[in-house]
Amino acid sequence: MTYNQTLNQSILGDRAEILECHRSESLRLALRITGNATVAEDVVQSAFLRLLQAPNFPVLIPEIIRYIRRTVTNCSIDHLRYQNPHAELSENLPNTENPQLDLEINQALSQLAPDHRVILALHLGEGYSYREIADTLSIPMGTVASRLNQARSEFKKLWEAK
């Protein structure tokens, strides 16, 4: 084995360990966005594969955390956009204290546009500030505010109509 191959293996090994430390947080984020535990596991797996192969993986811890969140969020959005979100409605939620209510909320959320669903999960689920959301989604802060308002009113309409 050449020196470069050994070095590459060592870097990939370290990166895999760093990612493992963020698996729990990533699963929670993907679950809140997709509303499905099995899908969340698939999303995190493909996000981690993407991160392992990323040529410009950051070096500093805060940047690593941001990079992981951004990739998991993007993979979740990809899933919502391209994997027919209405096909696998919300039966696959983890057990909660109020399963009926959570199922109804999840069903309403699944009818939102992916961009709206994501922004609600990031702001109200993960507690991200507007700046953090803007950074994660690579959009201006003004867009975050307007998208959040649209998402709220879209959800409100669906919730009140049910």
Next chain:
Amino acid sequence: MTDRQLNALLADHYDRINHPPQPEPDFNLIPALNKLKSQISPCLKPIARRKKPEPQP
């Protein structure tokens, strides 16, 4: 439904749905960190000069 009620409804929902927790990694056992520590620690100590061996008679 007011915005505040909607926020509370969704925030509670997101709090309730959580992935089953994974076992927390033991940071002391992560080889990457240990390797980093071993790389840094020599820089923190002054380099001890090796004593020249006494010439053998």
